[in-house]
Amino acid sequence: MAQTDTVSWSAGLKTILRISRMALDTPGKVAIAILATILASALQLWIPVLLGQAIDQMQSVMAMADAEASRGVLLQTATLVLGVSVLRGIFTTLQNYFSEAVGHHTGYALRQAYYDKIQHLSFGFHDRVHSGDLITLGMLDLEGVRMFFATGLVRLVLLVILIGFGGAMLVQTDPFLAVLALSFVPFVGWKSSVSQLRLRRTWLELQDRMSVLSRVMEENLAGIKVVRAFSAGPHEMVKFRDASVKALDLAHERVDLRVGSTTAMTLSYLVAMALVLLVGGLKVQAGEITLGTLAAFLTFMTILQMPVRQLGMLVNSFARTSTCGARIFALLDLKPVVADAKNAPELEISEGVLRFEGVSFAYPSAPEHKVLDDLSFEAKRGEIIGIVGPQGSGKTTIAQLIPRFYDVGEGRITIDGQDLRSVRLRSLRRSVAVVQQDVFMFTTSLENNIAYGDPWASPRRIEKASDSAQISGYIDTLPEGYRTVVGERAASLSGGQRQRLSIARSLMLKPDVLVFDDSTAAIDARTEESILTALKDEAAERITILIAHRLNTLRHADRILVLDHGRIAEEGSHAELMALKGRYAALHAMQTLSHEGAA
């Protein structure tokens, strides 16, 4: 998901309209923001008129040499200008407050929808898209869209009124002088738009370079033990410096761009002002316009300067919103590949029979690589099915298909005759627990981690699950027991402790199907034995699938499937497979030999 501007005009317009419609979810705030903008800009336009009139009045009063009257005029105008300015200030505050409020509301709604969508997108999507890109999208792109109402729509209203009505007023007063006064507008508008678009392009590039930088840093921190163990500090520094230098170069380029365009814009504005001063002065001398009119022109130019410079920001805001918005909506509009069928019923489990019927499967990211090939087997409640096979033979894939992390390509998987694709996903995932190879712990207490799937579970149940997973003994030795907070990536726990916590977490679900995906590999043989014995007591209530590399683990299995290239090569009990003298027996001999060698 590199950050590029590739949105067509019509797609951009559609995105802008969609975001504007979202803003209308708070119609009251939108109305106040727009109304306040109109009133603030109308009052701003009034100030040059007032000043011009005051100067003219002063001149005529001074011509009468009446000091008292001129003081009165001065006071009257000053009071009026002050009053108008205060009112304008109030309306500008209302405009800022309510346009920001609308933006925040839109940002909030989008953020919720975005996070909700991420929770439902299929694993195939997450295989494809880097999580760092998703975070960038959810933070930076969303921020770009959030600012649209305040920096885009409201500013557009302000500019239309100031340039449109203000320009019309000047043209009505003196067309030639108006042309001179407004002559800087097209140049500054063009220059500011071009430079803002260039700044935007470089900003996107800078974001890319910054995300490379943060990825280098993130990887360094995550792999700090590897870095230190291999004394790779200097190499890591070089990698970081390369990424930093690239970001710095771009930052310099952005400064040059900004300074260059600001200088050109200021120059053109001052040239226009000098021309108005010169031509206007001559006109005053010739009696064609009053001094007050000239002052009004100059004041108007001063007022107009800033909004015109902001034309570029307006263009930028529309460009940014259409690209950022398009990316966000593209994600929001994705239909999860694995989703509930219409009116899908709950999964009903009575007999408790899980069946793989002619299942073939390839991962969406590698569709040409068949990982499971016409695989069929059956597992009944009370049974423990062991799965063994070489690396990459498809064992984890079987574990991932049961809770529908992915959908099968051909064939079907059923529980009590119900095709898993036809039942409610939630009910399926409540019934199936997979203890995965990669254990993830949240930064919270041990009890919260264990009760993740059932936050209202009683302490008794948490302790029972921990007992079965053989982790309660360790937890009891901790000063804070179950309240002990697990740090970042559970660094304070050993691999085996993490695996046991993960087993306890899955047991809390009281699943009908429990899959262990090589999840006792980091646990010593004696503790593993205790866990499996404890589980065997409960195994009568559920289907248990044990995936393992250590054949010792599979001694508890009623039936063992030997997998090879996504197919079942051998199937039977330990004794049957040994008698077969095939792959299983060979693997057994090899493991026994290496075990004895190690001993």
Ligand SMILES: Nc1ncnc2c1ncn2[C@@H]1O[C@H](COP(=O)(O)OP(=O)(O)OP(=O)(O)O)[C@@H](O)[C@H]1O
């Ligand atoms: N998300 C994925 N996208 C694409 N291919 C994948 C994905 N996950 C696994 N694979 C591929 O599918 C094949 C089977 O992988 P799987 O993880 O099921 O094997 P395994 O038998 O569990 O291996 P191991 O014993 O190493 O855990 C491998 O070739 C692997 O490269």
